[in-house]
Amino acid sequence: MEQARREGNDLGRTMRGNGANTPGQGQLGELPGYQGTTLPESTYFSDPDRLTAEARPIANANADYRTVTDADNTRPRFSSAEIEDVTRRGMTIAKDPDTYLDGQQLGGSSGTCTPLPPGAGNKGYYEAVCNKGSKISEGEETCTARLVPSVVNTSRYFYYGVRDQNEGNGFARNAVMQPKVAAGICRVEAATPNVCDAQVEMGAGGDNPASYLRWCKGLSSMRTTAQLYSCSSEIPQAEIPAHVNHRTGTTYLRKEGSTSVTVTRNEGSCPALAGDAACRPVAEEVCTEGPETRMVEGVAVTQSCWAWSRTFSCQRTTQASDCTDLDANRQCRFLRDECLDDPQSGACKVSQRVYSCPLPDEQAPGDKQYICGGDVYCINGDCEPIEREASTEFKDALVALHSLGDAGNQFDPDNLTVFKGERGACSKKIFGASNCCSGKGVPLLTPWLCSAADRALDEKDDKGLCHKVGTYCSDKVLGICVTSRDAYCCFGSKLSRILQEQGRIQLNKPWGKPKDAKCEGFTIDEFQHLDLSKMDFTEVYAEFTDAAKLPDEVETMTKIQQKIEEYYGRAPRN
Structure with a gap:
């Protein structure tokens, strides 16, 4: 170790003393992107x-x-709950590492196996959808038609009015009649006879009116005139208590003209409902009033029916939303908003909101994991786990072999294509109970309302064979979408679907619009241009390796040790 240090120092001194190793201007000029030291950005x-x-x-x-x-909001975002869920196992081990390394030997020999805390599981996600916007509601609306009487009144009622002090002689007071003239109820006629003559006209004098007139006109209090009035309606006797026609027994002097009544039918709001394209009659009209005789301004009017009712079933537009549960679910993340109007004109009438929601954990509760003595190697107190991951080359080889196998099985000799898919679609009632598009990994909520084709598509999607192209409106009422359909391309295997999904991105080959999704396969030339090394096949690795899985080496070694111990345990002792 000391010799290596000295040799390194000697090499450094030698290189530092060699001027040829110092960078010159020529070498700087060969440096990519070098533009000197005087740049506009220096300001x-x-x-x-x-x-x-x-x-x-x-x-x-x-x-x-x-x-x-x-800025384009493409980076995945994870909630605090998701991060805590993923890191919970590591944090548990970090807080108490001795518990999980208990019994391990520093030399790397096998020791006891300690169960690890449960992990976050292999969480999958599915796209949950809900709708917001205009909703078509159907309900009953009722209108009423009725008969309306119209009165034609040509009747005139005549009265005599006098000064107040002559009211008791059988007349109405002018003080009562004049306000009615002003109100338009009565009018002043031309006749202004002597009050005695007016009395005789109303029956005074009996059978000898001449004798009565001689006597009456001799009275000084009767030397005045009476004013004749005609009124459009009869004046109540309480207002003119002294005015009586003794010949006819009526309050008024006489009556001229007549009162007639005509009846017309008022249809009310029925014509509007009958002419509304969104409404249709559901029953014949029903008589609700009659038969009956009614008095209309003193005239008896009899009709077999006075009113009718009609009932219509009408479709009306209201605002609705079924997104409350998804909005409140903190485990679901909003992805996008899709307008279902086709074509869209102005503001979107009905939109579909798409959320990413977690599926239940795929790791079974009983699938425990352990860390064993043979999985840890320690030297000088520093321990590292021995990773026993399968070879990535082995996985890539499996994918390549399966790809070639699928390509052979799914080759279309007529069109010279591989990995061709079939278009499928499921339906969902907007704001309705019927939903035959549950999404991958989620059971159908209303299977009894779904067709056999819808159920078969759901099974294929759950197996990972289908790619969702998108959603489109399949049925409209009054220009409002009431039924949507999810379009899928389904393939012969999960690998085919992955190759299509990731291969189309490489080839810039679109799926087309959901209503006309294109599920054609790759041409031979397109397939040759795919770079499988850039694709993520994690989803199918486990399925491929299960078919070629080797016995776990730790488990195998343990069994060998047990057999050796059993052998020597049975050996006879000397």
């Missing part, structure tokens, strides 16, 4: 505030700046 050395001010407006256009600041 910022003494004015860093100007650097900040001038950089701010152009920063958002700089690709490197956007990558560092995640």
Whole structure:
């Protein structure tokens, strides 16, 4: 060790004394990106505030700046709960390492096995969706049509009015009649007879009116006139208690004209509902009032029905959302908002919100893991675990072999393509109970409402055979989406799906719009241009290695030791 130190120092002194090793201007010129020491940016050395001010407006256009600041919001974000879940096992061991290394020998020989604390499990995620926007609601609306009587009144009621002191002679007071004239109820007629003549006209004098007139006109109090009034309606007797026609027994002097009633049907809001394209009648109209005779301004009017009711079933637009549960679920992370309008015109009417939610842990509760003496090697008090990971070359070889096998099995000789998929789609009622698109790893919520094709697609998706292309609106009412469909491309194997998903990115080959998803395979030329080394096949490694799994070496060595001990334990002792 000391000799190596001396040799290193000697080499350093020798190299330092050799001037040929000092960089010159020529060597600096060969340095990539070197442009000398006088650069335009040097003006910022003494004015860093100007650097900040001038950089701010152009920063958002700089690709490197956007990558560092995640301006496009593409970097995954993890909640505190997710981070704590993943690091819980490591933190537990770090707090009490002696518990998990208890019984280990520094020389690296095998010792006892200590169970590790449970890990976070192999969490998977699925896309959960909900909807916000306009909802079509169907309900019953009722309208009423009724008969409306119209009165044509040509009747006139005549009265005599006098000064107050002659009211008791059988007349109405002018003080009562004049306000009614002003109100338009009555009008002043031309006749102004002597009060005695007016009395005779209303029956005074009986069978000998001439004798009564001679006597009446001889009275000084009767030497005045009466004013004739005609009114459109009869005046209540309480207002003119002395005014009586003794010949007819009526309060008024006489009545002229008549009152007639005509009946018309008022349809109310029924024409609007009948003409509404969103409404349809659900029953015949029903009579709700009648038959009946009604008095209308003294005229008896009889009708077999006075009112009818009509019922319509109408579709109306309301605002709705079924995202409350997902918004409140802290384990779910919002990913994106997709408008289902097709085509979209103006503000989005119905949108689909997509969340990433965790699946239940895939690691079974009974699958315990251990750290054993043979898995730790210590020297000078420093211990390191011996990692026994499978060879990455072995996994890559397995993927390559399976890829070639699938390519042969899924080769289409007619179109000369490989890894061709089939288009499938499932349906979901917007704001409805029927949902046949549960997502990978999640059971169907309403299987009894789903078709056989929907259930078969869900099984394929759960097996990892399908790629979701997207969602589109398949049924609209009044321009509002009421049913959506999730479009998928399903393949013959999980490996085929992974090759398609990651291969299309390399080839810049789109899936197409969800409504017209393209699930065609790769051409031979396209498949030859795929770089499998850049693809992530972690999802299928376990399936491939299960078929070629070798016995665990620790377990094998333990069994060998047990057999040796058993052999010597049975050997006869001398």
